Amino acid sequence: MPIGNKVEYEDASPEVRAVYDDIMETRKLRWIADFWKVIAQDPATLKRTWEGMKQTMGPGEIAPMIKELIFVSVSVTNGCEYCTVAHTATARARVATPEILAEAFAVMGMASETNALVTAWQVELDERLREAARGG
Amino acid sequence: MPIGNKVEYEDASPEVRAVYDDIMETRKLRWIADFWKVIAQDPATLKRTWEGMKQTMGPGEIAPMIKELIFVSVSVTNGCEYCTVAHTATARARVATPEILAEAFAVMGMASETNALVTAWQVELDERLREAARGG
Amino acid sequence: MPIGNKVEYEDASPEVRAVYDDIMETRKLRWIADFWKVIAQDPATLKRTWEGMKQTMGPGEIAPMIKELIFVSVSVTNGCEYCTVAHTATARARVATPEILAEAFAVMGMASETNALVTAWQVELDERLREAARGG
Amino acid sequence: MPIGNKVEYEDASPEVRAVYDDIMETRKLRWIADFWKVIAQDPATLKRTWEGMKQTMGPGEIAPMIKELIFVSVSVTNGCEYCTVAHTATARARVATPEILAEAFAVMGMASETNALVTAWQVELDERLREAARGG
Amino acid sequence: MPIGNKVEYEDASPEVRAVYDDIMETRKLRWIADFWKVIAQDPATLKRTWEGMKQTMGPGEIAPMIKELIFVSVSVTNGCEYCTVAHTATARARVATPEILAEAFAVMGMASETNALVTAWQVELDERLREAARGG
Amino acid sequence: MPIGNKVEYEDASPEVRAVYDDIMETRKLRWIADFWKVIAQDPATLKRTWEGMKQTMGPGEIAPMIKELIFVSVSVTNGCEYCTVAHTATARARVATPEILAEAFAVMGMASETNALVTAWQVELDERLREAARGG
Structure with a gap:
């Protein structure tokens, strides 16, 4: 086939x-x-x-619409056009307004920029930060 | 310097x-x-x-904690360890529980998998999907 | 030009x-x-x-068809459509059946998912694993 | 936790x-x-x-060792160190020799290079190639 | 909208x-x-x-045309077709000749290849190299 | 080995x-x-x-130091720490000052951000732009 x-x-x-x-x-x-x-x-x-x-x-601790925004973030970062479009459509069906999408897109942009700056400037991870991320 | x-x-x-x-x-x-x-x-x-x-x-249509989850999604996808850890820490400070983080991580995993499947299987974008994503 | x-x-x-x-x-x-x-x-x-x-x-320790599957894996992960299509075509010419392609695509999907989970969950590399990878 | x-x-x-x-x-x-x-x-x-x-x-149309090589290809391309090391170790356990690994790594390198060249030089996908990839 | x-x-x-x-x-x-x-x-x-x-x-320590080449390098690596095309056009407007573009593309190819080889072969960073990069 | x-x-x-x-x-x-x-x-x-x-x-239409900056751009975008550090070191040896590096890093950041925005906002490529990129 x-x-x-x-x-x-x-x-x-x-x-x-x-x-x-x-x-x-x-x-x-x-x-x-x-x-x-x-x-x-x-x-x-x-x-x-x-x-x-x-x-x-599906529904859980995070609302389905927010899960779609997370899905779109991954898809945008991977440059997957189909997935970006498909899950933006699903986010809309779960009532993401254009304002919500615009805010999410702006965060994706800032995250991409700072990811590059962190690598370029060779920022090292300190243990205090890791502890804060892990919780306990 | x-x-x-x-x-x-x-x-x-x-x-x-x-x-x-x-x-x-x-x-x-x-x-x-x-x-x-x-x-x-x-x-x-x-x-x-x-x-x-x-x-x-900051606060807007999307709550700051959710914005941190979006930030983490981009950072995970880019493989940026510092950014993943730093914004997981910020998400926690904005009261993301371990259950919320686990759900978000699971979505990132599924999105990464389907991104790869879409490209590998050569799924084409149809106009109906794009219309649904665009709204109007 | x-x-x-x-x-x-x-x-x-x-x-x-x-x-x-x-x-x-x-x-x-x-x-x-x-x-x-x-x-x-x-x-x-x-x-x-x-x-x-x-x-x-060309032929070596790894058969040319398998090399094409490796090439497709890299191309899918980079989201390069031309390369994915071109080397899927070459894999077919080297007699990759649809079943072989489907299996390879499924592995690419699982690998992409677990790559994301490893980064999100901050799994650390232990020395025993590195030793096993290096051989000796 | x-x-x-x-x-x-x-x-x-x-x-x-x-x-x-x-x-x-x-x-x-x-x-x-x-x-x-x-x-x-x-x-x-x-x-x-x-x-x-x-x-x-597991076993199927593609041998488990080859599946590990595909897994490593995705992990290398995503820059996931843990996954690269872990699945190189598994490949070795499935009897991938250093020569096999070296050949696979060389293919990953060439694929990465040509992926970049395709995008930079704006090579367009022609329908004949897509037909060849799809089979039928 | x-x-x-x-x-x-x-x-x-x-x-x-x-x-x-x-x-x-x-x-x-x-x-x-x-x-x-x-x-x-x-x-x-x-x-x-x-x-x-x-x-x-804009103009600074690096000439605007060179900045466009850097911009194209990032866009090619991210597989962003629009950005690659748009900034190749701007580079041309800033008088990048086809020969300059070809040289830049070749560097992007080599860098992509060696990035993959470094990860696959598990090359570790030594402190001397980091010192040389940091200057002081 | x-x-x-x-x-x-x-x-x-x-x-x-x-x-x-x-x-x-x-x-x-x-x-x-x-x-x-x-x-x-x-x-x-x-x-x-x-x-x-x-x-x-080596020397050509583009100076070796600039080629190193292009190499670093690709490496930063791929998240390859070794390559980023190694070629930042080489750029310095080819007399890239901290000011030059800082400018280049800022461009990499902006490019990463706009790459994400282009994909998220679904900006389509128009033929006029492609013509301008191709020259002729």
């Missing part, structure tokens, strides 16, 4: 269909994003990845 | 001291992280970077 | 043509990928890069 | 211990790498990540 | 227009690159980013 | 020694950086990499 091609619902095996059904039910949607249709060529990866997404992206 | 060395408060020029004072006042702290002390060798960059951080990391 | 433009065989200098001929002979192909035609604007880089590819990608 | 700290076997919950036991049995080892002990602070992530690793890194 | 959409001069607020005017005057241009028009949806980020660019990219 | 170990001059084969001699003569130094000693375990990679460095980093 060609890499990059999509497995449509009507052509899917029962195993793949069960994942598609769970995605649509969990997300309250009537369609499946292309990402899932493409990786459905490898049903084991489809199932494992969807279960990981379901486990990590 | 050697790259990587710190400009201590007592050796700082009035221009640098003014930034240090503003950092401590804004953050309600009595010390300055090494990042600022090292880039203080370039006072213009110190001032510009601090003003950018002050503008973007 | 414009950046990004291709140097076609018929317009190429003897020096560039010699590289093109060697590429086609080594790879048993009758065409030249655009990468080579574009960097041919800098003949020294063309020659050096081709010789490096010829030296490293 | 502090970020970065390890959950030792004797202090672990039954749920975490079950994963530790499965890791040691699957890998025929009598110890647990620090990565697992650190993420064990989030038992759900520990379980999910281990199951993903078990599913993707 | 939709993400990705441009704020044209005629629709811009006085605050945004003032930045646009300053960009055109500083750069001696009669048009505004899309980057500025898109981030103008967040006027505070527009202003801060432009002031940062103006402060860092 | 263990990964990460150094091949000292007195233990080196004639082939490796010839490269070491050429490095010292070309660079007017009496010592060899650890990078070369570690990759010397793979003499073919040592030779190829050194010849690439010699070809690309």
Whole structure:
């Protein structure tokens, strides 16, 4: 089966269909994003990845909309256009306003800049900072 | 002045001291992280970077603790150890519990995995998704 | 000469043509990928890069198909679409089946996820692990 | 529980211990790498990540040693020192000789170089190449 | 306002227009690159980013054309196509010849390759090298 | 031979020694950086990499000191500490003053920030910009 091609619902095996059904039910949607249709060529990866997404992206200590912003941050930093667009769309569906997105984007920009400055200027990690990060 | 060395408060020029004072006042702290002390060798960059951080990391549509989680996401993705540790410490100071951090880390992991899968499987961006991301 | 433009065989200098001929002979192909035609604007880089590819990608302790999978792994991680596609094509030409590609992609996904988790959770390297990696 | 700290076997919950036991049995080892002990602070992530690793890194179309080389390629490209060292150690345990590692490292170097050249020289993807990558 | 959409001069607020005017005057241009028009949806980020660019990219110890080459190096390494193209264009406007660009691209390639080799081969940093980098 | 170990001059084969001699003569130094000693375990990679460095980093259209700044930019963006430090040291040896380094670091920071903003805000590449970059 060609890499990059999509497995449509009507052509899917029962195993793949069960994942598609769970995605649509969990997300309250009537369609499946292309990402899932493409990786459905490898049903084991489809199932494992969807279960990981379901486990990590749902409600918890952090609200789902905030989780989408974290997902977008990683995707922007990796330069993954599809993921950036897909999870910005999901963030919007979870009611991220343009103002929220703009603030999050500004933080991503500042973080990227200071990451580069830290490496360039050879800032060393001191133990006190590590202790503060670890808590106890 | 050697790259990587710190400009201590007592050796700082009035221009640098003014930034240090503003950092401590804004953050309600009595010390300055090494990042600022090292880039203080370039006072213009110190001032510009601090003003950018002050503008973007304070309260707004997104709570400061959440902004720290976004900052950590970028730093983890860039593999910047100092920044990861420093902003995990700040997130904790803004009351991120270990449970919140663990959830955020799990999202960063899933996002990194799916970023790679999207590129490997050559998933193409469709216009419907872009429209959903853009809103309007 | 414009950046990004291709140097076609018929317009190429003897020096560039010699590289093109060697590429086609080594790879048993009758065409030249655009990468080579574009960097041919800098003949020294063309020659050096081709010789490096010829030296490293041919048969050795690791089979050429496996080397292509390693090449794809780096390209996916760097988010280089052209390189991912080009070397997936070469892997296929060296008889990587869809099943092999799917397995390799799944490993790339897991590695990306655990890379992020290691940095986020601040896992430290212990000496025993380094010794095991070094062998002796 | 502090970020970065390890959950030792004797202090672990039954749920975490079950994963530790499965890791040691699957890998025929009598110890647990620090990565697992650190993420064990989030038992759900520990379980999910281990199951993903078990599913993707075992025998299949690609030999486990080759999968480790792919894992190392991603880790090197992400600049993750812990992961590079840990999976180089695992590759060695799966009988990767120094010659095999040296060949793999050389491919990683060439791939990184050509990734940069492709972006810098603005090489565009042509459809023929994409077709060849997709197969059909 | 939709993400990705441009704020044209005629629709811009006085605050945004003032930045646009300053960009055109500083750069001696009669048009505004899309980057500025898109981030103008967040006027505070527009202003801060432009002031940062103006402060860092103008004449100083390093000639503006060289600064553009540094900017391109970062953009190529991050795989940011828009930024690579935009700053290659600016480098050209600051009289970077094709020969200069080709030399810079070759350095980017070599650096990327050796970065990967250093991580793969686990080269450790010795103090003498750090001292030499720091100066004093 | 263990990964990460150094091949000292007195233990080196004639082939490796010839490269070491050429490095010292070309660079007017009496010592060899650890990078070369570690990759010397793979003499073919040592030779190829050194010849690439010699070809690309020497005098040309761009001064050697500027080439080192480009090298540092790539290394900072990749988060490669050894390479950042090593090539900052070489830049200093080629008379980069602290002011020059500070300016270059500031550009790297700005570029990293705008790279992230471009991806987050989904700025699209227009053909006019590409034409300007290509020249002709």
